Amino acid sequence: MPQSIIKVIHKVKENNPLVHCITNYVTVNDCANILLSLGASPAMCEAQEEVADFVGISGSLYLNIGTLTSEQKESMRIAAKTASHLGTPIVIDPVGAGALKSRHDFILELLENNKISIIKGNLGEIKTLAGFDTCVKGVDSIDNGENGIEACKVLAQRYQTVVAATGKVDVITDGKRVCLIENGHLMLTKVTGAGCMIGALAGATAAVEADYFLATAAAVGIMGIVGEITALGGKNQLLPGTFRIKLFDNIYQIHDEEIKKVGKLKWL
Amino acid sequence: MPQSIIKVIHKVKENNPLVHCITNYVTVNDCANILLSLGASPAMCEAQEEVADFVGISGSLYLNIGTLTSEQKESMRIAAKTASHLGTPIVIDPVGAGALKSRHDFILELLENNKISIIKGNLGEIKTLAGFDTCVKGVDSIDNGENGIEACKVLAQRYQTVVAATGKVDVITDGKRVCLIENGHLMLTKVTGAGCMIGALAGATAAVEADYFLATAAAVGIMGIVGEITALGGKNQLLPGTFRIKLFDNIYQIHDEEIKKVGKLKWL
Amino acid sequence: MPQSIIKVIHKVKENNPLVHCITNYVTVNDCANILLSLGASPAMCEAQEEVADFVGISGSLYLNIGTLTSEQKESMRIAAKTASHLGTPIVIDPVGAGALKSRHDFILELLENNKISIIKGNLGEIKTLAGFDTCVKGVDSIDNGENGIEACKVLAQRYQTVVAATGKVDVITDGKRVCLIENGHLMLTKVTGAGCMIGALAGATAAVEADYFLATAAAVGIMGIVGEITALGGKNQLLPGTFRIKLFDNIYQIHDEEIKKVGKLKWL
Numbered sequence: 001m002p003q004s005i006i007k008v009i010h011k012v013k014e015n016n017p018l019v020h021c022i023t024n025y026v027t028v029n030d031c032a033n034i035l036l037s038l039g040a041s042p043a044m045c046e047a048q049e050e051v052a053d054f055v056g057i058s059g060s061l062y063l064n065i066g067t068l069t070s071e072q073k074e075s076m077r078i079a080a081k082t083a084s085h086l087g088t089p090i091v092i093d094p095v096g097a098g099a100l101k102s103r104h105d106f107i108l109e110l111l112e113n114n115k116i117s118i119i120k121g122n123l124g125e126i127k128t129l130a131g132f133d134t135c136v137k138g139v140d141s142i143d144n145g146e147n148g149i150e151a152c153k154v155l156a157q158r159y160q161t162v163v164a165a166t167g168k169v170d171v172i173t174d175g176k177r178v179c180l181i182e183n184g185h186l187m188l189t190k191v192t193g194a195g196c197m198i199g200a201l202a203g204a205t206a207a208v209e210a211d212y213f214l215a216t217a218a219a220v221g222i223m224g225i226v227g228e229i230t231a232l233g234g235k236n237q238l239l240p241g242t243f244r245i246k247l248f249d250n251i252y253q254i255h256d257e258e259i260k261k262v263g264k265l266k267w268l
Numbered sequence: 269m270p271q272s273i274i275k276v277i278h279k280v281k282e283n284n285p286l287v288h289c290i291t292n293y294v295t296v297n298d299c300a301n302i303l304l305s306l307g308a309s310p311a312m313c314e315a316q317e318e319v320a321d322f323v324g325i326s327g328s329l330y331l332n333i334g335t336l337t338s339e340q341k342e343s344m345r346i347a348a349k350t351a352s353h354l355g356t357p358i359v360i361d362p363v364g365a366g367a368l369k370s371r372h373d374f375i376l377e378l379l380e381n382n383k384i385s386i387i388k389g390n391l392g393e394i395k396t397l398a399g400f401d402t403c404v405k406g407v408d409s410i411d412n413g414e415n416g417i418e419a420c421k422v423l424a425q426r427y428q429t430v431v432a433a434t435g436k437v438d439v440i441t442d443g444k445r446v447c448l449i450e451n452g453h454l455m456l457t458k459v460t461g462a463g464c465m466i467g468a469l470a471g472a473t474a475a476v477e478a479d480y481f482l483a484t485a486a487a488v489g490i491m492g493i494v495g496e497i498t499a500l501g502g503k504n505q506l507l508p509g510t511f512r513i514k515l516f517d518n519i520y521q522i523h524d525e526e527i528k529k530v531g532k533l534k535w536l
Numbered sequence: 537m538p539q540s541i542i543k544v545i546h547k548v549k550e551n552n553p554l555v556h557c558i559t560n561y562v563t564v565n566d567c568a569n570i571l572l573s574l575g576a577s578p579a580m581c582e583a584q585e586e587v588a589d590f591v592g593i594s595g596s597l598y599l600n601i602g603t604l605t606s607e608q609k610e611s612m613r614i615a616a617k618t619a620s621h622l623g624t625p626i627v628i629d630p631v632g633a634g635a636l637k638s639r640h641d642f643i644l645e646l647l648e649n650n651k652i653s654i655i656k657g658n659l660g661e662i663k664t665l666a667g668f669d670t671c672v673k674g675v676d677s678i679d680n681g682e683n684g685i686e687a688c689k690v691l692a693q694r695y696q697t698v699v700a701a702t703g704k705v706d707v708i709t710d711g712k713r714v715c716l717i718e719n720g721h722l723m724l725t726k727v728t729g730a731g732c733m734i735g736a737l738a739g740a741t742a743a744v745e746a747d748y749f750l751a752t753a754a755a756v757g758i759m760g761i762v763g764e765i766t767a768l769g770g771k772n773q774l775l776p777g778t779f780r781i782k783l784f785d786n787i788y789q790i791h792d793e794e795i796k797k798v799g800k801l802k803w804l
Contacts, residue, residue: 018674025293025561026300026312032562032728037776042728043674044562044603049638057635057674067312069339071605099325102317138286138311138325190520192300192310240305241516248777252726293561294568294580335580337607367593370585406554406579406593458788460568460578508573509784 002263006256008209008218013039017059017207021200022046022076024066024095027193031064031200037251038222040204046072051079059207060117061088062200063110065103066095066139073106080114089117089206089215093199098124098136111159117212118162119155120199120220123148126165130155140189141167149178149268162212164202166195170220174213178268181217183224185231190240191247198223217265225262226250270531274524276477276486281307285327285475289468290314290344292334292363295461299332299468305519306490308472314340319347327475328385329356330468331378333371334363334407341374348382357385357474357483361467366392366404379427385480386430387423388467388488391416394433398423408457409435417446417536430480432470434463438488442481446536449485451492453499458508459515466491485533493530494518538799542792544745544754549575553595553743557736558582558612560602560631563729567600567736573787574758576740582608587615591624595743596653598736599646600629601639602675609642616650625653625742625751629735634660634672647695653748654698655691656735656756659684662701666691676725677703685714685804698748700738702731706756710749714804717753719760721767726776727783734759753801761798762786 018041023031028044035042045054048071055061061083063076083090094107098121107129110116119126124141127134130151134143148171156163156175164172170181188194198220205215230250236242286309291299296312303310313322316339323329329351331344351358362375375397378384387394392409395402398419402411416439424431424443432440438449456462466488473483498518504510554577559567564580571578581590584607591597597619599612619626630643634657643665646652655662660677663670666687670679684707692699692711700708706717724730734756741751766786772778 020674024312026296028562029297029565029728033776033780036726036728041674041676043632044560045632045636047604047606047638050604050636053636053638054674068315068318070315096311096313100313100318100321102315102321138288138309138322140309190304192297192304236517239517240301240520241513244301244516245513245777245781248780249772249775252776292580294564294578297565336583336586338583364579364581368581368586368589370583370589406556406577406590408577458572460565460572504785507785508569508788509781512569512784513781 002260002265004214005218005221006259008205008215009222011208012204015208016041017204018043018057019060019062019200019203019207020045020054020058021062021203022072022079023062023064023196026066027196030193031196033248034197034251035200035204037248038201038204046075048075048078051075052082055079055082055086055088058088060203061090062203063090064093064095064196064199065106066196068103080110084114089212090114091118091120091199091202091206092116093196094119094121094125094129096139097121098128098134098141099138104128116159116161117206118164118202118216120164120202122195123165123167126155126163127151162216164216164220166198166220170224172213172216172220177213179217180266180268181221181224182264183221183228183262185228187231187238187243188227191244194223221263221265225259226254229258229262270528270533272482273486273489274527276473276483277490279476280472283476284309285472286311286325287328287330287468287471287475288313288322288326289330290340290347291330291332291464294334295464298461299464301516302465302519303468303472305516306469306472314343316343316346319343320350323347323350323356324354326356328471329358330471331358332361332363332464332467333374334464336371348378352382357480358382359386359388359467359470359474360384361464362387362389362393362397364407365389366396366402366409367406372396384427384429385474386432386470386484388432388470388484390463391433391435394423394431395419430484432484432488434466434488438492440481440484440488445481447485448534448536449489449492450532451489451496451530453496455499455506455511456495459512462491489531489533493527494522497526497530538796538801540750541754541757542795544741544751545758547744548740551744552577553740554579554593555596555598555736555739555743556581556590556594557598557739558608558615559598559600559732562602563732566729567732569784570733570787571736571740573784574737574740582611584611584614587611588618591615591618592622594624596625596627596739598627598739600631600732600735601642602631602732604639616646620650625748626650627654627656627735627738627742628652629732630655630657630661630665632675633657634664634670634677635674640664652695652697653742654700654738654752656700656738658731659701659703662691662699663687698752700752700756702734702756706760708749708752708756713749715753716802716804717757717760718800719757719764719798721764723767723774723779724763727780730759757799757801761795762790765794765798
């Protein structure tokens with residue numbers, strides 16, 4: 001199983017896909033740097049008159065609503081429509097959809113009107129979108145994990161998409177196949193952007209791997225694996241400033257052998 | 269005196285308050301990371317249709333006008349009104365109010381129409397708002413410190429708020445009590461965002477400590493103390509890239525004993 | 537030749553110029569920090585009602601269209617007009633002008649209606665603006681360098697400006713004089729923002745050096761030199777997270793002797 005995500009990571013490095021991101025301004029720099037560290041090319045472009053053209057030259061489209069402005073909203077509609085038409089994979093990160101009705105509704109609008117390849121959120125966001133009860137605190141999930149797999153499956157089947165819910169155990173499903181990932185480390189919650197970076201990485205993997213279920217497992221898996229390696233790599237790396245810097249270093253230099261050794265991915 | 273700010277820091281770690289930030293896009297990532305490092309939960313949310321709802325679930329509201337857009341301006345009005353109504357503490361960071369008439373006027377508008385708990389600026393900004401002569405260079409203060417305490421008191425009394433003016437010596441007052449803090453280090457001026465991060469931290473402390481004077485002293489004090497510890501922690505930490513990373517590390521791991529040992533806070 | 541750029545760097549440190557930036561939100565924090573590291577004062581200010589006033593107190597204006605919004609577009613028009621009128625140097629960074637017709641057209645509009653001092657782009661962007669064939673991938677240039685000098689000269693002469701095209705060899709020209717710089721390192725392409733930071737630095741140097749050709753050579757040169765020193769400064773510095781942090785450290789502490797030793801600048 002780690003073998004299949006290793007292949008996807010290799011494809012990213014070989015093909016250097018252009019990932020068109022419309023994302024929040026809190027973690028946008030982290031998203032750009034993590035894409036570069038893995039071997040992809042980030043491009044942030046959100047003006048309404050530009051997005052359709054830019055989707056046309058990109059390998060995938062990453063939409064993150066962390067700090068949605070009215071201009072971004074309209075640009076996301078245009079970009080998603082163009083990408084659906086062209087068959088360009090679209091990854092949605094529904095930041096805050098668990099806490100804010102307006103974001104929840106906007107995500108459902110995107111899901112209903114477009115061909116979305118991947119929805120990647122925390123478990124609270126995913127359960128809200130699937131219509132399950134859950135518990136969130138602002139943009140963070142404090143869901144206990146119950147019915148997590150079922151909620152992901154329901155959402156995936158409803159919109160014929162791949163769903164990833166991050167949490168203590170990450171769940172990825174295309175509605176039939178399920179992958180559980182037990183990597184990661186608490187330090188990933190002590191810095192901003194870990195979730196957004198996973199979404200951006202899913203943009204990179206979906207651009208090179210047509211099996212979006214596998215592409216998503218690779219993106220979620222690599223961040224968990226590298227987060228774990230980084231946190232366990234030295235005492236200073238259990239401090240958030242240093243941890244964050246080393247995360248970029250370690251994504252850049254991750255080896256197949258490490259992925260095989262550290263990866264805890266289960267196929268259900 | 270360090271004892272009382274230690275208590276506030278503990279409360280942040282125990283209660284993990286959600287701090288709703290509408291802030292500039294230059295240092296927004298730093299603000300999010302410093303809040304996480306201290307033990308609070310940042311959430312940046314600025315769409316007009318979202319802010320009222322989001323204030324309702326937050327422990328405090330932090331407004332920073334460093335790169336004010338028209339959309340932000342309107343969102344700040346709505347958010348401040350809602351927070352005043354709910355009794356949620358509001359922290360204002362009047363970035364650039366010393367240099368730009370329009371920002372000066374906007375801050376006065378916020379002060380006059382809402383219940384602001386804390387105004388945290390550099391001395392040039394605070395003196396301008398208080399109607400005193402001062403000297404600024406862009407968003408930086410080059411004020412010599414004269415009449416600093418008086419200006420802070422005037423502003424605090426006029427709007428029944430806590431005022432903090434950062435500088436060589438930081439001044440904090442609620443109009444009666446005054447706290448002077450002599451911590452800090454020149455390196456804090458060699459990286460962008462130190463001031464904004466103090467403001468964000470005041471959002472965290474005000475969410476857990478109802479005595480906003482004390483909450484402000486804790487936020488300003490902790491940044492000065494940790495800045496000093498960081499700069500004096502090794503030769504490389506006198507370089508801005510490394511200094512900045514270690515600042516997050518050190519806020520995360522600051523101990524009571526260090527606060528007691530390094531803290532130079534005076535009650536007037 | 538390194539001698540003349542050393543002089544410019546000294547002038548920045550002595551005069552601490554205020555650089556007014558209207559720039560993209562991906563790398564804005566990097567731009568602010570690199571300006572502080574070199575000894576300049578950054579100020580990001582883009583509200584339409586503020587920019588004219590702010591240009592009036594700034595030493596230079598840096599316009600970067602990396603994530604152009606409609607509000608920024610109008611603000612750039614106002615700011616450029618004011619700066620042209622006041623004789624304040626304007627530096628333009630035409631990010632994405634090679635890939636997007638609308639950005640290309642906006643840059644030409646700025647060039648035609650204002651007195652632009654410096655255009656700093658990658659070779660793909662510069663060749664597009666000069667009307668030459670080229671090859672770009674999103675916001676990156678994959679141009680092979682052919683006719684690079686000629687394209688720069690054509691553009692410089694057409695708009696009586698200084699043109700810098702970054703690439704394997706950087707080209708700087710005022711239409712007559714040409715400077716080639718062979719510094720730099722592949723690691724500068726593994727982090728986001730190197731190009732933007734050069735543009736911001738050109739804002740700092742143009743604010744203190746009236747010979748904009750020299751000012752541009754200093755900005756492009758210092759980044760190449762420091763990038764090279766950083767990448768060669770230790771094994772970990774060949775990893776993008778650490779490299780990026782050390783870049784700020786090294787800009788801050790760069791010595792005249794290092795510039796002389798490492799600098800590979802050629803006057804044609």
